[in-house]
Amino acid sequence: MHKIRLLLQAAIVLSLLCASPFAARAQNQTWAEVKPIMDRRCVVCHSCYDAPCQLKLTSPMGVSRGASKEAVYHTERLEDAQPTRLGIDAQTVPEWQALGFHTVLRGQEAGLLERYLDLGRQNPMPTDSPLPTELGLAIDRPLVCPTSDEFDTFSRNHPLAGMPYGTAPLAEAEFQTLMGWARGGAALPSAAPDIPDAIQVWIADWETFLNTSDPRNQLMSRYLYEHLFLARLHFQGDDPRRFFQLVRSTTPPGVEIEVIATRRPFDDPGAAAFYYRLQQVTETIVHKEHLVYTLGPDRMARYQQLFLDTDWTLAELPPFGDAEGGNPFSTFMQMPARSRYQFLLDDALFFVRSFIRGPVCHGETAVDVIEDRFWVSFLDPDTDLSITDPSYLQEGAAFLELPVSEADAGVPGMLQGFSHKNQVKYLEFRDARYRAAPIYQAGFDYNSIWDGDGTNPNALITVFRHFDNASAMTGFHGGIPETAWVIDYPIFERIYYDLVTGYDVFGRVEHQLSTRLYMDELRMESEDTFLAFMPRDVRPQMHEHWYQGVLAELHTYWHRRRVDDRFPTGISFQTDQPKQEFLLTLLKRGNGLWAQTDPINRCAAAGCPAGQPTEALRDLANQTGNWVKYLPDLSVLAVKQNGGETALFTLAHDKAHYNVAFLFDEEARRDPGADVLTILPGLIGSYPNFYFHVGQDRLQSFVAALKGIRSQSDYLALVAEYGVRRASPDFWALSDRIHDIFLRQNPIQAGIFDLNRYKDPKQGDDPT
The missing domain is CATH 3.30.1050 (Nonspecific Lipid-transfer Protein; Chain A)
Structure with a gap:
């Protein structure tokens, strides 16, 4: 009788709990309620490849995929790692688990998400004071990444590792919403948002355009895909928060997309027919990988003008693979170089940003070879011999191969020797061709710099480095920088294929190293092109100031870099500050495209x-x-x-x-x-x-x-x-x-910022 009474009391208590407002909310919690909280409190650290434990919370699939003990960034990896790209390399939870991922959701007991949240609730951070020293914030700190079975031991050893990690606690309502959703089964949507009929028509038009069977169309589409595979495609006039991605699919337009999962966009998609498709982006928009590229009728007309209305023929399509992808100049040799260069110039900011944004999200490989701020301009197509002289790229393409073309060529030193040897040969070839050209008699002048044709602000760009990441914007910002670049077509295309198309974040150490070292060559080449505009007598001193120190001098010598003080400049400088005079004069061109002064950093x-x-x-x-x-x-x-x-x-x-x-x-x-x-x-x-x-x-x-x-x-x-x-x-x-x-x-460009690198200042920090 006593046991029956206890059971009845327990049943009454349980029924009261289930009838409480909180329990009702827990049973009815939806992803729509949870997602805004998760975006602003969880995605700020858990997105991209640098998400702790690869727990990427930007989409329902990322949540259900869970976490992994394997780190994407591994500077000592001797073999290529298995890619783990969300939405590409596996499609179901069992497939992800076969790749080493473990669930963070509730099973027979509390899931990792709720246990991490509860741990954070039990051990709040000290308010408005430095965090405890044992709480690591370094981006490359060792991570434990426990499974559910390991979490109890983990939490005892790391009581401050609760979520949100090392920040102020969640508000009560936020905590209850997330916990209620997690405890209630963590319901996730299974379908992508509907696409309006008008947008469906636009998608159909673009997929028809990109999948035309004519060989010239096919080569154009390949070129576009290799340059836009990271883009967040936005239809002009559409919802500012709706984006698409260009993918290769085994299925034709009108059929559900089946993405072809190759390591790089120039890898062979297979013997079967494939199609270029526009896939809706359903992940939370994170700024560090948000590269917006606009589509519309004007864009399609521009492609038609650049690639199809021009006079060129194609006997057969080039093959796919590392060797071909490592040399876009030979792969796309039949396409007019002017069209390819103008395609890059039209959206130069997008492509420069692609060097430093995108899903890699840990850009030290690319950005530790650049100054913290520098200004970029572009050689005008009518001055660039690779554009004006068809034989230039035909004869020079052999020297323009990138390291990825020799991806299986052995040890890092051999790869570096390969890229360095080719670069030396190319610079010798380039110097000889420019000496023989009429431009050598007069030298570069202001007309040798692309002015955006009076309408395009992409012609001048400022790049900022922020240690292991970077940003870029049109115009010249800040004071006069120490260095500046002038980029021509061969430089522009090689930087893109080195850092974007040919870069594999899952690649082994030799690939990481060769990518970085080749970018070193391209930086110096861009600087040298800028120096060619300066008075001949100041070029050596300018270069010496950029490369101070005995080791830097040896570095320059090893790279066989000698500043060309014979090539004349076509500019009659009026001051004794030619760098400043040159750069500020560029701002006066372009029909007012750029502000000539910087009201905060640089104004009279x-x-x-x-x-x-x-x-x-x-x-x-x-x-x-x-x-x-x-x-x-x-x-x-x-x-x-x-x-x-x-x-x-x-x-x-x-x-x-x-x-x-x-x-x-x-x-x-x-x-x-x-x-x-x-x-x-x-x-x-x-x-x-x-x-x-x-x-x-x-x-x-x-x-x-x-x-x-x-x-x-x-x-x-x-x-x-x-x-x-x-x-x-x-x-x-x-x-x-x-x-x-x-x-x-800025609703189209805006995205969630990453707070993984948010500092916690304390005594003893090194200020340098």
């Missing part, structure tokens, strides 16, 4: 606009000082204006180097006394390192405090007064506001 005193916050921030911009080195690579300054609106600015720490000639030991080549701060209105970059939040009436005090920093203690005092730490109660609210402003101001 008489012409600088007054008013806050621009005027106050000008006191910080483009200046050296001991205080600069204490700032992280990329900070966001949120200024709450007197009217209540929040104005956002990006503080980019431009770190000075004696040279960028080597792969290792960057600290030894740093010149922190020459660091400056470039301040830009709005948001650049994908990985903010820190947020500052200042009221407009305190902006002058913030500026004074920042310029007064002389020690790490001073910097920590600034952080305490104006900074927003990871565990600050204001952290998530400010993060949400920044994302909301970004989405409102």
Whole structure:
């Protein structure tokens, strides 16, 4: 009788619990309710290949796929790894589990998602103070990645590893929503959002255009695919948050897409027929891999003009594979070089961004060979011999093979020798051809730089490096940079195939190394082309300033780099600062496409606009000082204006180097006394390192405090007064506001920022 009474009481308690509001919500929790929370609290760290434990939470498939103990980034990998690209390399949970993934959802007991959330709830971070030293934040920190069976031991050994990791806790409502959904079965949608009929028509038109059977059309479509496979394709005038991706499929238009999973886009798709298809992007838009490319009637007409209305013939289609993909100049030899170069120039910013964004998301291989800020322009097609002289690429293509064309050629040293040997031969070939051309008699002048044809702002670009990632924007921003590049068609195409089409994040160490070393060659070639515009007598001194130090001189000698002081310049310089004169003159061309001054970083005193916050921030911009080195690579300054609106600015720490000639030991080549701060209105970059939040009436005090920093203690005092730490109660609210402003101001380009690199300043940090 006593047992029966206990059972009845338990049943009553259970029924009351099930009838509670929370239980009702748990049973009815939907993905639509969960996704906004997961995007802003989980995806900010769990997206892309650098997501901890490969737990990518940007889509339902990523959630159901789960986590892995294998890291994508492995600098000592001797064999190519099995790719684990979401939506490509496996399609079902059992297939992912066969590749080593384990579930994070509830089974017979609580799943990893809810256990991590609960662990974070039990062990909150200290508010507004440095995180415990045992909590690692380094992007390359060792990860344990426990399964459900291992989690109890893991949580005892790592009690601070709860989620969200190393930040302020979730709000109560957010926590209950996520936990209720996880405990209630973690329902996930199985179908992609519907596509409106009008967009379906556009998709059909593009798939018809790309799959025309004529050989010239087929080669054009291959060229487009190899250059746009990373693009987020957006139809002009469509919903600003709807995007598509160009894929190769075994199925024709009108049939469900079956993606062909090759390692690289130029790999052989197989003997069977394949089709280029437009697949809807259903993942959360993450800024670091969001490369927008617009489609529309004008775009199709442009392709028709560039590739199909031009006069060229094709006897047979070129083969696929590493060798062919490693030399796009021979693969696409029959297509007019002018058309290919103009295709790149039309959307130069997109392609430059593709070098430094995309799903790789850990770009140190590409960006540790560049300065922290430099300006880029492009050789005009009518000046570029690879465009004007058909024999140039026919004879020079053999020297333009990239390292990936010898992907199985043995050890890293052999690959480096291969790429270096070819590069030396190409430079000798290039020099000989330009010496024999009429341009050698007069030299390059301003007309030798593409001006965007008076309508295209992509002709001038600023690139920023932020340690292991980078960003780019049109126009010239900041003060006069130390270095500048001029890119011609052979350089542009090789950078793209080296860093994008031919790059395999799952490749072995020799591939990673050869990619980086070849990019070193291309940087120097771009710098050398810029130097050809300078007066002959200043070129050697300019180059020596870029490559200071005995090792850098040896590096230049080994690469057989000798600054050409014989090629004349066609420019009559009027000042003793030719680099500045040249670059600023470029801004005056293009019918006003670019601002000639930078109102914060570079403007004449008489012409600088007054008013806050621009005027106050000008006191910080483009200046050296001991205080600069204490700032992280990329900070966001949120200024709450007197009217209540929040104005956002990006503080980019431009770190000075004696040279960028080597792969290792960057600290030894740093010149922190020459660091400056470039301040830009709005948001650049994908990985903010820190947020500052200042009221407009305190902006002058913030500026004074920042310029007064002389020690790490001073910097920590600034952080305490104006900074927003990871565990600050204001952290998530400010993060949400920044994302909301970004989405409102630029709905097509906006995406979720990555907070994996958000700093936690503390005493003892190295400010350099």
